[in-house]
Amino acid sequence: QLVEKFSGIFKKLRSKGKLSEQDVDLVLKELRMVLLESDVHFRVVKDLVNRVRERAVGRDVLDSVTPGEMVIKTFWEEIKNILGGEAHSLNTTGNIPVLHLLVGLQGSGKTTTAAKLASWLKKRGISPLLVSTDTRRPAAKEQLAILAHNSGVAFFDDSSCVTPLSMIQAAMSAAREKSADAIVVDTAGRLHVEKDLLAELRELIGEMAFQERFLVLDATTGQEAVKVAETFRDWVDPTGLILTKIDTDARGGAVLSIVAQTGWPVKLVGVGEKLEQLEVFHPERMASRILG
Amino acid sequence: SRIWGGEKIEDEDWEILEETLIQADIGPLLAMELVEGFREFKKESTGNKDWRGWLSQVLLKEISENDSRLFAGTAGKDLKALFLIGINGVGKTTVAGKLANYYQQKGEQVSLVAADTFRAAAIEQLQVWADRAKVHCIKGSAGADPGTVVYDGLEASLRRKDSLAIIDTAGRSHVNKNLLAELEKVSRIIGKHLPTDRVENLLVIDAMAGQNAFLQAESIGKAVPINGVILTKWDSQARGGIIFRIQKELGLPIKFIGVGEKIEDIIPFDPESFVQALVF
Numbered sequence: 001q002l003v004e005k006f007s008g009i010f011k012k013l014r015s016k017g018k019l020s021e022q023d024v025d026l027v028l029k030e031l032r033m034v035l036l037e038s039d040v041h042f043r044v045v046k047d048l049v050n051r052v053r054e055r056a057v058g059r060d061v062l063d064s065v066t067p068g069e070m071v072i073k074t075f076w077e078e079i080k081n082i083l084g085g086e087a088h089s090l091n092t093t094g095n096i097p098v099l100h101l102l103v104g105l106q107g108s109g110k111t112t113t114a115a116k117l118a119s120w121l122k123k124r125g126i127s128p129l130l131v132s133t134d135t136r137r138p139a140a141k142e143q144l145a146i147l148a149h150n151s152g153v154a155f156f157d158d159s160s161c162v163t164p165l166s167m168i169q170a171a172m173s174a175a176r177e178k179s180a181d182a183i184v185v186d187t188a189g190r191l192h193v194e195k196d197l198l199a200e201l202r203e204l205i206g207e208m209a210f211q212e213r214f215l216v217l218d219a220t221t222g223q224e225a226v227k228v229a230e231t232f233r234d235w236v237d238p239t240g241l242i243l244t245k246i247d248t249d250a251r252g253g254a255v256l257s258i259v260a261q262t263g264w265p266v267k268l269v270g271v272g273e274k275l276e277q278l279e280v281f282h283p284e285r286m287a288s289r290i291l292g
Numbered sequence: 293s294r295i296w297g298g299e300k301i302e303d304e305d306w307e308i309l310e311e312t313l314i315q316a317d318i319g320p321l322l323a324m325e326l327v328e329g330f331r332e333f334k335k336e337s338t339g340n341k342d343w344r345g346w347l348s349q350v351l352l353k354e355i356s357e358n359d360s361r362l363f364a365g366t367a368g369k370d371l372k373a374l375f376l377i378g379i380n381g382v383g384k385t386t387v388a389g390k391l392a393n394y395y396q397q398k399g400e401q402v403s404l405v406a407a408d409t410f411r412a413a414a415i416e417q418l419q420v421w422a423d424r425a426k427v428h429c430i431k432g433s434a435g436a437d438p439g440t441v442v443y444d445g446l447e448a449s450l451r452r453k454d455s456l457a458i459i460d461t462a463g464r465s466h467v468n469k470n471l472l473a474e475l476e477k478v479s480r481i482i483g484k485h486l487p488t489d490r491v492e493n494l495l496v497i498d499a500m501a502g503q504n505a506f507l508q509a510e511s512i513g514k515a516v517p518i519n520g521v522i523l524t525k526w527d528s529q530a531r532g533g534i535i536f537r538i539q540k541e542l543g544l545p546i547k548f549i550g551v552g553e554k555i556e557d558i559i560p561f562d563p564e565s566f567v568q569a570l571v572f
């Protein structure tokens with residue numbers, strides 16, 4: 001299907017014994033545009049194109065495929081390798097209650113994903129407790145409480161807790177009382193340029209051990225994705241990425257950029273607004289999406 | 293390094309230009325066009341024009357016609373409406389609150405209409421903004437049909453002799469046919485109450501969005517005729533270059549920019565400062 005898209009350029013390429021530099025450059029130029037249109041970061045595209053050029057030039061062209069097909073296949077392999085061979089599992093082991101933290105930019109889908117994640121854990125025999133440390137957004141706690149109720153998961157709140165740390169500590173005591181073996185913590189959205197808010201998270205992580213610290217990222221994010229990821233890496237040290245809103249048909253180049261730069265595993269993908277719309281990440285499917 | 297003025301310097305120039313444009317989310321096609329334009333300019337001009345100076349001029353020209361006013365040329369105190377639409381999480385509800393406050397302060401009598409009956413605590417969230425802006429909030433029940441809420445809301449607003457009704461809607465994926473159909477239906481209901489020159493359909497997009505924001509504008513624009521765009525989270529320092537593509541291919545003007553999470557964090561679109569932030 002990808003080959004059909006590029007049939008125009010392929011007609012220009014003649015099928016030879018080996019791929020010449022010109023042959024490869026022609027296809028690379030087109031593919032570079034495709035990746036940029038998919039929101040892959042400028043620098044990641046550059047590295048990828050250079051690597052593919054090295055691998056493709058001088059390579060033997062098999063009788064069954066055209067030079068263009070060889071280049072595309074090489075590209076697809078490189079992208080797939082960056083995204084990771086197979087799906088990654090959640091870290092659900094550790095001292096009980098296991099703590100999961102969700103952080104990210106405003107509106108990325110943290111609150112919804114917190115409830116989805118709790119529902120996901122519940123289906124796998126884990127008894128989770130949902131808690132919100134968001135004291136900034138209007139009706140943030142109400143939103144999580146409703147989602148918790150809809151997913152049949154316990155929701156913890158103590159209005160006397162004014163800091164995220166005190167809220168989580170109170171949640172931990174409650175978890176032990178209710179024999180909950182996991183706590184999913186929702187946080188307020190914050191920008192990568194809001195250093196005081198990032199400091200708030202860093203302080204929290206210094207005080208509590210979180211088995212998972214997920215960066216929740218909107219799949220429609222553009223070139224800013226790398227800056228966002230690197231900043232959150234420096235302040236929060238995420239253990240993985242949760243990509244949301246893939247159902248907007250966003251090509252999701254941001255995820256390739258971030259994984260290329262940080263090496264983080266992509267643990268889960270949000271594919272809609274409903275509680276059950278959380279899936280395991282499939283590197284191959286993502287690679288095809290990114291290539292258009 | 294400009295003192296040499298040789299061919300080598302010019303090569304670096306267009307590369308930095310292209311990089312700046314791509315990183316601003318202007319998109320690869322438009323970036324390529326602009327780089328070609330700059331090359332032509334360098335061939336024809338003898339003066340030593342810095343690419344930044346050239347780019348500022350060119351980009352400013354692209355959006356100089358932009359009219360950021362709402363209801364320009366529409367007079368009278370009769371009811372007008374703002375219909376806020378967009379994908380999930382871009383900032384529609386927050387913009388509704390900010391605009392309610394903004395227009396209330398300008399002397400309009402404003403009501404907020406909570407037509408997001410789907411998402412958890414959406415109505416509660418808008419009510420908080422109504423309290424902050426000190427405006428009336430018209431609500432239906434959670435799970436009610438948004439068309440009904442808008443119908444009842446506009447009726448109530450007319451009875452109250454409001455001059456402006458700001459309608460918040462549920463976020464949606466712009467590729468979900470049912471949700472686009474819902475938007476189209478609600479838009480028609482608004483059209484039955486108010487003449488077109490008294491309704492502004494505003495698309496809300498996130499400044500950090502990539503090329504998908506263009507597809508959002510294109511797709512949602514087929515369901516509801518968009519009058520203008522509101523760009524949120526510009527305080528993220530993302531350049532929001534996608535608006536150039538939206539302006540160029542869809543002809544949509546930018547009306548407001550969201551610059552934070554507080555009620556006063558909204559400013560009318562100013563082409564000069566927008567281009568300045570992108571180029572320098």
Ligand SMILES: Nc1nc2c(ncn2[C@@H]2O[C@H](COP(=O)(O)OP(=O)(O)OP(=O)(O)O)[C@@H](O)[C@H]2O)c(=O)[nH]1
Nearest residue numbers: 106107108109110111112189245270271272380381
């Ligand atoms: N289409 C789609 N919408 C989603 C997905 N995940 C979350 N949403 C929606 O995105 C919007 C924002 O989600 P929230 O959970 O409120 O986002 P948040 O990160 O908690 O936002 P803040 O707390 O304000 O930072 C809501 O309308 C959600 O229903 C997804 O995978 N697909």
Ligand SMILES: Nc1nc2c(ncn2[C@@H]2O[C@H](COP(=O)(O)OP(=O)(O)OP(=O)(O)O)[C@@H](O)[C@H]2O)c(=O)[nH]1
Nearest residue numbers: 106107380381382383384385386463525550551552
């Ligand atoms: N930094 C910053 N945050 C903003 C801005 N506008 C909105 N937000 C935040 O973005 C998040 C989402 O805002 P909402 O108003 O709930 O977005 P929405 O489009 O109504 O979301 P849905 O109804 O769920 O689709 C909230 O945390 C807001 O405070 C802005 O201009 N700057």
Ligand SMILES: [Mg+2]
Nearest residue numbers: 110111134140
């Ligand atoms: Mg939230």
Ligand SMILES: [Mg+2]
Nearest residue numbers: 384385408414
């Ligand atoms: Mg909303």
